[in-house]
Amino acid sequence: xxxxxxxxxxxxxxxxxxxxxxxxxxxxxxxxxxxxxxxxxxxxxxxxxxxxxxxxxxxxxxxxxxxxxxxxxxxxxxxxxxxxxxxxxxxxxxxxxxxxxxxxxxxxxxxxxxxxxxxxxxxxxxxxxxxxxxxxxxxxxxxxxxxxxxxxxxxxxxxxxxxxxxxxxxxxxxxxxxxxxxxxxxxxxxxxxxxxxxxxxxxxxxxxxxxxxxxxxxxxxxxxxxxxxxxxxxxxxxxxxxxxxxxxxxxxxxxxxxxxxxxxxxxxxxxxxxxxxxxxxxxxxxxxxxxxxxxxxxxxxxxxxxxxxxxxxxxxxxxxxxxxxxxxxxxxxxxxxxx
Amino acid sequence: xxxxxxxxxxxxxxxxxxxxxxxxxxxxxxxxxxxxxxxxxxxxxxxxxxxxxxxxxxxxxxxxxxxxxxxxxxxxxxxxxxxxxxxxxxxxxxxxxxxxxxxxxxxxxxxxxxxxxxxxxxxxxxxxxxxxxxxxxxxxxxxxxxxxxxxxxxxxxxxxxxxxxxxxxxxxxxxxxxxxxxxxxxxxxxxxxxxxxxxxxxxxxxxxxxxxxxxxxxxxxxxxxxxxxxxxxxxxxxxxxxxxxxxxxxxxxxxxxxxxxxxxxxxxxxxxxxxxxxxxxxxxxxxxxxxxxxxxxxxxxxxxxxxxxxxxxxxxxxxxxxxxxxxxxxxxxxxxxxxxxxxxxxxxxxxxxxxxxxxxxxxxxxxxxxxxxxxxxxxxxxxxxxxxxxxxxxxxxxxxxxxxxxxxxxxxxxxxxxxxxxxxx
Numbered sequence: 222x223x224x225x226x227x228x229x230x231x232x233x234x235x236x237x238x239x240x241x242x243x244x245x246x247x248x249x250x251x252x253x254x255x256x257x258x259x260x261x262x263x264x265x266x267x268x269x270x271x272x273x274x275x276x277x278x279x280x281x282x283x284x285x286x287x288x289x290x291x292x293x294x295x296x297x298x299x300x301x302x303x304x305x306x307x308x309x310x311x312x313x314x315x316x317x318x319x320x321x322x323x324x325x326x327x328x329x330x331x332x333x334x335x336x337x338x339x340x341x342x343x344x345x346x347x348x349x350x351x352x353x354x355x356x357x358x359x360x361x362x363x364x365x366x367x368x369x370x371x372x373x374x375x376x377x378x379x380x381x382x383x384x385x386x387x388x389x390x391x392x393x394x395x396x397x398x399x400x401x402x403x404x405x406x407x408x409x410x411x412x413x414x415x416x417x418x419x420x421x422x423x424x425x426x427x428x429x430x431x432x433x434x435x436x437x438x439x440x441x442x443x444x445x446x447x448x449x450x451x452x453x454x455x456x457x458x459x460x461x462x463x464x465x466x467x468x469x470x471x472x473x474x475x476x477x478x479x480x481x482x483x484x485x486x487x488x489x490x491x492x493x494x495x496x497x498x499x500x501x502x503x504x505x506x507x508x509x510x511x512x513x514x515x516x517x518x519x520x521x522x523x524x525x526x527x528x529x530x531x532x533x534x535x536x537x538x539x540x541x542x543x544x545x546x547x548x549x550x551x552x553x554x555x556x557x558x559x560x
Numbered sequence: 561x562x563x564x565x566x567x568x569x570x571x572x573x574x575x576x577x578x579x580x581x582x583x584x585x586x587x588x589x590x591x592x593x594x595x596x597x598x599x600x601x602x603x604x605x606x607x608x609x610x611x612x613x614x615x616x617x618x619x620x621x622x623x624x625x626x627x628x629x630x631x632x633x634x635x636x637x638x639x640x641x642x643x644x645x646x647x648x649x650x651x652x653x654x655x656x657x658x659x660x661x662x663x664x665x666x667x668x669x670x671x672x673x674x675x676x677x678x679x680x681x682x683x684x685x686x687x688x689x690x691x692x693x694x695x696x697x698x699x700x701x702x703x704x705x706x707x708x709x710x711x712x713x714x715x716x717x718x719x720x721x722x723x724x725x726x727x728x729x730x731x732x733x734x735x736x737x738x739x740x741x742x743x744x745x746x747x748x749x750x751x752x753x754x755x756x757x758x759x760x761x762x763x764x765x766x767x768x769x770x771x772x773x774x775x776x777x778x779x780x781x782x783x784x785x786x787x788x789x790x791x792x793x794x795x796x797x798x799x800x801x802x803x804x805x806x807x808x809x810x811x812x813x814x815x816x817x818x819x820x821x822x823x824x825x826x827x828x829x830x831x832x833x834x835x836x837x838x839x840x841x842x843x844x845x846x847x848x849x850x851x852x853x854x855x856x857x858x859x860x861x862x863x864x865x866x867x868x869x870x871x872x873x874x875x876x877x878x879x880x881x882x883x884x885x886x887x888x889x890x891x892x893x894x895x896x897x898x899x900x901x902x903x904x905x906x907x908x909x910x911x912x913x914x915x916x917x918x919x920x921x922x923x924x925x926x927x928x929x930x931x932x933x934x935x936x937x938x939x940x941x942x943x944x945x946x947x948x949x950x951x952x953x954x955x956x957x958x959x960x961x962x963x964x965x966x967x968x969x970x971x972x973x974x975x976x977x978x979x980x981x982x983x984x985x
Contacts, residue, residue, distance in 0.1 A: 222766075227766045227767065230762075230766060231762065231763070231766055234758075234759060234762050235759065238755040238756075238758055238759055239755070241751070241755050242751060242752040242755040242756075245745075245747065245748045245751035245752060245755075246738055246741055246742055246745065246748045246751075246752065248748070249742035249745025249747060249748035250741060250742045250743070250745065250748075252745070253742055253743035253744060253745060254743075256743075314617070330740065334609075334732065334733075334736040335613075335736065335739075336835070353833070353834075353835035354834075354835060355834035355835045355837050355838070356612075356838070357612060357613055357616045357617060359616060375612060375616050376834075376837060376838065389834050389837075391834070402833065402834045403827075403828075403834055405828070406828065416950075417949070417950065417953050417954075418946075418949055418950040419821060419824060419945070419946050419949035419950070419954060419957075420946060420950075441950075486679075486680055487678040487679055487680050512620065512621065528620060532620070533620065
């Protein structure tokens with residue numbers, strides 16, 4: 222083959238492959254454009270004022286319904302979760318709120334790549350302070366008093382290895398704006414002994430008060446429920462095989478993801494509740510795989526996200542193992558109850 | 561000590577080199593292979609850059625434990641690399657064919673990602689992708705060796721590694737541009753990545769010659785020896801020169817802390833803000849890119865093995881800096897400069913040194929043996945380092961590794977002392 226014909230083939234291939242690539246990009250761009258159109262059968266969403274100082278009980282979440290308000294924090298009356306939504310105009314990937322403070326994990330679209338930040342919002346959802354976040358947001362929580370906020374992000378450390386994931390969890394005191402940006406530096410006590418390892422990962426903080434919290438510690442292929450102390454900077458293991466803990470409002474039980482035997486490696490978790498006094502585990506009536514940090518809507522009911530047609534839907538199930546799971550509202554994620 | 565040594569030798573030889581000689585030093589085949597690597601790395605780093613985002617935000621999966629298969633993949637990857645090198649030498653040099661199969665396999669994996677929506681499936685596709693990488697590495701380095709005159713191999717490998725790293729740095733930029741244009745169109749990223757990979761394979765097919773006459777024998781009729789059998793490939797280790805080189809690469813690999821551990825330590829020891837963490841690999845890559853060609857050229861003038869050793873001394877300095885009380889952003893930058901210099905002084909240089917220690921018809925297997933020894937040793941080091949961290953904490957683990965690296969470097973110096981490279985007059 223002559224050099225000329227080789228160059229010709231190359232040119233032809235560049236044109237052809239370029240056309241395929243451009244086609245794929247245009248197709249994807251068109252499809253994402255459709256997501257800005259309101260669904261005919263979807264939930265009604267309109268812009269409005271969203272406040273954390275509510276009269277009556279409200280459910281807040283990230284609205285996933287297609288339309289101009291997709292990804293905005295929206296609110297519905299707690300008694301009418303499938304009713305019309307009021308969208309705030311504030312976009313968050315993950316969100317939680319309590320006692321007039323909200324934490325919103327956002328993507329910042331930079332010139333070269335996306336970065337993330339954690340924004341603390343006041344009761345009118347106005348920014349009070351923001352912090353850079355090290356990776357992709359996954360969990361966010363505010364303490365019952367509204368004084369502490371915590372978040373977890375995923376980082377993939379080495380761009381050449383690529384598949385090696387870890388987490389970073391940070392806690393901020395909104396009274397002083399001090400940040401502990403990596404809980405892995407806390408002193409860990411595992412099974413009664415001091416413990417350190419390179420592979421420790423901590424995620425899914427849930428606050429008891431402004432000092433004590435619970436979270437997941439993973440190391441050497443196992444996960445543990447840990448009790449943390451913000452002031453003493455300690456983590457102590459309490460129970461094995463617990464991920465994404467969520468403390469009940471009365472502080473007696475932890476709802477969590479448990480890795481169960483015999484489940485497919487792709488869908489290994491079921492929703493369980495742990496009694497902190499007796500350490501007795503109870504399976505809930507939700508038998509599907511769940512991958513979320515559950516939320517207590519009251520002392521006997523759990524709310525959590527499951528994959529849905531437009532990303533995810535919110536579901537609810539009793540915490541004591543009775544009843545059946547039921548869909549609370551479609552096209553929503555990252556819920557919080559106020560009032 | 562070695563640094564001073566190298567500098568002295570360099571000064572003596574510098575007048576020799578001029579721009580004319582420089583351009584002649586890099587044959588077209590090497591540039592073609594460099595282009596293939598550049599294009600392929602754009603494609604694969606596109607995927608690597610968006611994969612975490614895709615898994616977490618688009619698929620909504622928790623990726624922790626995703627890296628568990630890495631150990632198995634590393635082992636399989638090492639065996640595949642040996643097989644690739646051996647097969648490439650068989651049947652009168654099938655380097656191009658074996659490398660082509662490797663590049664092709666990885667290219668096919670990109671569109672497969674469009675269909676894989678669960679972690680086990682994605683892991684399987686990534687494993688296949690890595691198999692392709694393992695298969696092509698040794699034949700590619702063999703082709704670079706064969707196409708280049710022995711006295712210019714350092715520079716040739718440097719040029720190749722620089723092009724390769726350029727692709728790795730460009731990939732994420734292309735990926736995020738596509739992601740921006742499509743608003744979370746991950747399928748578009750995978751499709752474009754597949755197209756780019758296909759282009760890389762095509763450049764290989766069109767512009768890399770099937771038979772590369774070894775540049776050093778200038779068509780001296782290499783007696784049509786029987787095809788190298790597996791026995792012959794492994795028997796290469798009976799050659800004292802290659803045995804020593806493999807031994808040294810393995811020994812030093814055993815004391816080379818993996819990038820992720822080093823970055824983790826840098827962050828924890830230096831109280832680096834967590835959001836700067838993703839920039840650390842970029843720093844190393846940028847320095848590697850800048851220094852690969854100059855240090856490769858230097859390797860052609862001073863002794864390659866000596867530069868390879870000097871690279872590890874630079875790494876030792878880097879470890880020392882991590883352990884030192886000097887913290888803060890300038891300290892981190894200094895460590896990254898040393899880390900990138902280490903790669904530039906060792907990665908391509910080792911391949912060039914290997915090329916000089918094996919005959920032309922065993923280039924593939926020779927490259928595979930040394931590379932596999934090093935890769936398996938580094939993997940063993942990762943396992944040991946993780947265990948040491950759990951036992952003693954990260955700082956002590958690094959201090960112990962640094963001491964072991966110093967000992968390894970001394971032993972390697974002793975082993976390589978007698979085998980000064982014989983450059984053709």
